[in-house]
Amino acid sequence: ADQPFDDIENGIFLSGGMGILSDLEGDDTYSCGAFCQGCGYWFGLGFLHDDSGNDSYDSRVYNVGAGAHFGMGIFSDNAGDDLYFQNLDQKGLSVGYSHDLSFAWMQDLGGNDRYKATGWQTFGVSSNQAISLFIDKNGNDEYILNHYMVWGMATNQKDHLSANNIRRIGRTVGIFVDEGGNDVYQRKAFFNPEYVENNKVWISPQMTGAGWSEAEGYIGKVITGPSAHENAFGFGIDKESLNNSEILRYTD
Numbered sequence: 001a002d003q004p005f006d007d008i009e010n011g012i013f014l015s016g017g018m019g020i021l022s023d024l025e026g027d028d029t030y031s032c033g034a035f036c037q038g039c040g041y042w043f044g045l046g047f048l049h050d051d052s053g054n055d056s057y058d059s060r061v062y063n064v065g066a067g068a069h070f071g072m073g074i075f076s077d078n079a080g081d082d083l084y085f086q087n088l089d090q091k092g093l094s095v096g097y098s099h100d101l102s103f104a105w106m107q108d109l110g111g112n113d114r115y116k117a118t119g120w121q122t123f124g125v126s127s128n129q130a131i132s133l134f135i136d137k138n139g140n141d142e143y144i145l146n147h148y149m150v151w152g153m154a155t156n157q158k159d160h161l162s163a164n165n166i167r168r169i170g171r172t173v174g175i176f177v178d179e180g181g182n183d184v185y186q187r188k189a190f191f192n193p194e195y196v197e198n199n200k201v202w203i204s205p206q207m208t209g210a211g212w213s214e215a216e217g218y219i220g221k222v223i224t225g226p227s228a229h230e231n232a233f234g235f236g237i238d239k240e241s242l243n244n245s246e247i248l249r250y251t252d
Helices: 244-251
Strands: 018-023 029-031 034-036 039-041 045-050 056-058 061-063 066-068 072-077 092-094 097-099 103-108 114-117 120-122 125-127 131-136 142-145 153-155 172-179 184-186 200-203 206-213 217-223 232-239
Touching: 034 039, 039 061, 061 066, 066 092, 092 097, 097 131, 120 125, 125 131, 125 172, 125 232
Parallel strands: 018 045, 029 056, 034 061, 039 066, 045 072, 061 092, 066 097, 072 103, 092 120, 097 125, 103 131, 114 142, 125 153, 131 172, 142 184, 172 232
Antiparallel strands: 039 045, 039 072, 066 072, 066 103, 097 103, 153 172, 153 232, 200 232, 206 217
């Protein structure tokens, strides 16, 4: 049965707020646990801006441009050769990820960046009527990940909700963009062949049957067709120069 929607219908809630961090120069080290580094939760807004320097970001979950439950998370690193999750085991739900009528924007605008993550739903992934965007603008970047649900995916699991539940409204969209550079994508062989490559546009497959094993982590079954479920769409772009007409041809 549906859970009561007290947070909206009955006006019983304590939510919202805004958190902003802006750093203009220097080589900085950021480390935190959860709901940080540009994360918005329950009607809240989180914003992190770093203008320059070779920076290092470490965190566990809901971070680096993430939103959940009507929240908005924005993250912008404007320059430098940055390191993401090199010291902590990143668990997921981060790096341009949004869930439940939320919005997330993560952008890194320059430098040769290194991303490492073991968790799921990262790098332009959305779930349940949310919108997420990950952008890496320039540089020769390296992505070392360990999950199938990354790089522009969307899932919309609403079968358990009643027809008039507000969480059935809208479309779920997950977008991954890497523009420029010779990029490296590496993960376990979840797909054969691997569909994510440098200088390529892809539409992500539908995933179902997710589970957990100590040896393999999260595993799942691939279903052919558009990404995820009804009204959900995920795609990725790695192109030296982006052409709007070409992108629309893939996403039409």
